[in-house]
Amino acid sequence: MSILSLNSVVKRFGGLTAVNKFSAELQPGELCALIGPNGSGKTTIFNIITGVYAPTNGKVFFDDRDISGKKPNEIANLGISRTFQNIRLFKGLNVLENVMVGHHLRLKSDPISAILQLPGYMAEDRKMHTEAYELLESVNLSHLADKQATALPYGQQRKLEIARALATHPKLLLLDEPAAGMNPQEAEELMEFILHILKTFDLTIFLIEHQMRVVMGICPRIIVIDHGEQIAEGAPELIQNNPRVIEAYLGVTENA
Numbered sequence: 001m002s003i004l005s006l007n008s009v010v011k012r013f014g015g016l017t018a019v020n021k022f023s024a025e026l027q028p029g030e031l032c033a034l035i036g037p038n039g040s041g042k043t044t045i046f047n048i049i050t051g052v053y054a055p056t057n058g059k060v061f062f063d064d065r066d067i068s069g070k071k072p073n074e075i076a077n078l079g080i081s082r083t084f085q086n087i088r089l090f091k092g093l094n095v096l097e098n099v100m101v102g103h104h105l106r107l108k109s110d111p112i113s114a115i116l117q118l119p120g121y122m123a124e125d126r127k128m129h130t131e132a133y134e135l136l137e138s139v140n141l142s143h144l145a146d147k148q149a150t151a152l153p154y155g156q157q158r159k160l161e162i163a164r165a166l167a168t169h170p171k172l173l174l175l176d177e178p179a180a181g182m183n184p185q186e187a188e189e190l191m192e193f194i195l196h197i198l199k200t201f202d203l204t205i206f207l208i209e210h211q212m213r214v215v216m217g218i219c220p221r222i223i224v225i226d227h228g229e230q231i232a233e234g235a236p237e238l239i240q241n242n243p244r245v246i247e248a249y250l251g252v253t254e255n256a
């Protein structure tokens with residue numbers, strides 16, 4: 001049974017069709033890439049999966065449940081988490097606190113309990129603190145727990161963003177260009193990091209990435225989109241040699 005299923009999804013912005021009858025299935029535990037030229041509709045697909053946009057047509061199923069057009073917080077609560085193209089860490093918070101913000105999404109106590117620091121809230125807060133630290137340990141970032149998040153080297157900030165997304169205990173993690181702006185050494189470390197969290201957290205990962213070295217290096221399956229339509233799907237060697245892909249994408253924008 002697939003964990004994510006997109007059935008003939010269409011998204012129009014006025015006269016522009018950003019996504020056109022796009023269908024795809026992800027199996028539990030998969031690491032699958034979504035690639036395509038700039039403006040081909042990749043982020044729009046992530047925005048539809050996470051409820052930022054409702055599809056104009058078509059359906060999205062997660063864990064066999066129809067999530068098309070549901071609100072972002074409902075979808076996050078069902079177990080989908082994401083990172084963004086641009087880093088969105090909280091300035092003024094340290095590394096541990098940034099992860100705790102992710103944990104806060106799962107808090108059961110109401111805001112009044114938090115303001116009055118009632119025992120129930122305090123116990124939850126302590127638990128969250130411990131969990132956030134354990135999460136940092138499991139991704140080898142705990143030595144940075146008290147550092148200002150935005151003062152970290154670029155590659156570490158990217159990892160921290162992913163760690164924060166994991167704090168909500170997602171089943172499906174969407175990574176939007178995690179290697180953007182990374183040098184080869186940082187990209188190499190990111191690849192190891194992604195493989196590590198895939199195993200450790202029992203995840204399914206859907207990854208948008210322009211760095212072909214990263215995509216071809218770690219993703220057993222790749223979906224290619226052009227002008228909002230799926231043009232190819234398969235293992236890296238098949239994708240690399242697919243004439244439609246070469247014409248649409250690889251020959252034009254490959255920057256790895």
Ligand SMILES: Nc1ncnc2c1ncn2[C@@H]1O[C@H](COP(=O)(O)OP(=O)(O)OP(=O)(O)O)[C@@H](O)[C@H]1O
Pocket residue numbers: 013016017018036037038039040041042043044045
């Ligand atoms: N909110 C919006 N309103 C109008 N047009 C939009 C909106 N969001 C995206 N688009 C358009 O939809 C098309 C697909 O954009 P999208 O950002 O999904 O592409 P992408 O493949 O993620 O591109 P990139 O690789 O450059 O990030 C583009 O033509 C874009 O300009």
